Amino acid sequence: MxxxxxxxxxxxxxxxxxxxxxxxxxxxxxxxxxxxxxxxxxxxxxxxxxxxxxxxxxxxxxxxxxxxxxxxxxxxxxxxxxxxxxxxxxxxxxxxxxxxxxxxxxxxxxxxxxxxxxxxxxxxxxxxxxxxxxxxxxxxxxxxxxMPIQPLCREDCPGICPHCGADRAEERCACEDEKVESPFAVLRRLKESKP
Ligand SMILES: [Zn+2]
Ligand SMILES: [Zn+2]
Structure with a gap:
């Protein structure tokens, strides 16, 4: 050829x-x-x-x-x-x-x-x-x-939540909220929930 x-x-x-x-x-x-x-x-x-x-x-x-x-x-x-x-x-x-x-x-x-x-x-x-x-x-x-070994749609692509499968570029899933919640916020919620 x-x-x-x-x-x-x-x-x-x-x-x-x-x-x-x-x-x-x-x-x-x-x-x-x-x-x-x-x-x-x-x-x-x-x-x-x-x-x-x-x-x-x-x-x-x-x-x-x-x-x-x-x-x-x-x-x-x-x-x-x-x-x-x-x-x-x-x-x-x-x-x-x-x-x-x-x-x-x-x-x-x-x-x-x-x-x-x-x-x-x-x-x-x-x-x-x-x-x-x-x-x-x-x-x-x-x-x-x-060809890239690990193709990424963008450098900081957040990917798919390993717990619930949500597309993290589109939505925040509950799993992520739990992970980032500070211990103080947890304490505050406990206090507030007390009668
Ligand atoms: Zn991506
Ligand atoms: Zn999730």
Missing amino acids: AEFALPVERLRDDPERFEYEIPAAHWLARVEASDLDREEAPAPLRVELEARRVGTDLLLEGTLTGEVGLECSRCARRYAHALREPFRLVLEPVEGAGSVEALDEPEGRRGLRENGLCLGEDLEAGWFRGPVIRLGEFFGELIALA
Whole structure:
């Protein structure tokens, strides 16, 4: 698939800008986020990057941005989560077929064959080969990385009352009143209730 191609052959020392739009169809199936809202098709995500040559290496610096529908881990409400994942990827050239085979991972050899790109473990380094590399797999990994581990509809979401199940963003439940009531208030009520 000729998706998200980066023509590395023409890169020079001066950075060149590239923009990509990643449709949901490309990444939705690759991301294993249980909180992800898969019913409503999300708008495409965007990657803007600058690529340049550093010696024989390539340096790709950019940011993934966009919005996905997630389910809040505290109140279970669906909300639009803004994604923003900066990245910096250094790619070393793989010289000749011999060193391609020398890359231990079958996965890495496949990546080089199909995409001209083999990613390291940390998504910060890798190898490239050929005049054009395809960034589809890298973008998929980047999106997975950008997904929050504990999605929150807002930083201070009060969540659901563990006692009565009330949505505490909407209503104050009695359980909460009991918890915050001061001992003085309890004493006062005892006094007042005396005949
Ligand atoms: Zn919430
Ligand atoms: Zn409650």
